[in-house]
Amino acid sequence: MDTRDQIKRKATTLFNEKGVKNITLRAVASALEKSYGNITYHYKTKNDLIIELFEDMAIETAEIVKSFQSQNLLHAILDAPKKTFDISMKYLFFYVDYVEIRRSYRVVYKKAEENNAYRKGNFMKILEQLQIQGILRKELTPKDLNYLMDLSGAMRTFFFLNLRPENFVDLELKTKYTVYVNNLLMPYLTAKGLEEYKAYLE
Helix, strand or coil: CHHHHHHHHHHHHHHHHHHHHHHHHHHHHHHCCCCCHHHHCCCCCCCHHHHHHHHHHHHHHHHHHHHHHCCCCHHHHHHHHHHHHHHHCCHHHHHHHHHHHHHHHHHHHHHHHHHHHHHHHHHHHHHHHHHHHCCCCCCCCHHHHHHHHHHHHHHHHHHHHHHCCHHHHCHHHHHHHHHHHHHHHHHHHHHHHHHHHHHHCC
16 A cells, blocks of 8 residues: 555544544654655645545545446435445545535535535436336425435435444444435335335345
8 A cells, every 4th residue: 555545544544533623634644653744745735635535435436326327226226325335434524524624625615515416416317217217206396306315415414423433333334324314215105116115125
């Protein structure tokens, strides 16, 4: 592993454990037993480091999203929490320290907003296709579907914000998260959709 990757891995761990605000590049250098100059050679500021970590997370998430293209659309939606869980846990500080990042790291916040808008656009297309297929109730309006997306995002954020250290050893945490998120969809499904949901669970 090269120095740049070592810095990113150690910084991610420290940000997750102690919070973005409480970790400096000097703290990363100390944890790696490297000189401060060695760290700033690769990342001149903490902002530069956080931007690259966000870009890494976006790339990892995009790779998973590609796998949805060959799937049954409902199954793709239901698989999404399970497939993205490990990435969310890896970069947990982006959830926990969202307010701090929004206030102090505007470039990262802007990238996050752009990324969220792009993902919502793709998600909306999937939801519209599920309506056409008779999986989602036909009376749902675009406003309803947009509300569903916002609610899903809020639930995901709430879940990670409320994790405690003792939760991290729970071997069923990924399963609990997946069920927690996916149950949101049930009231919006048609009878056909519920049957497919049951088949997916089996």
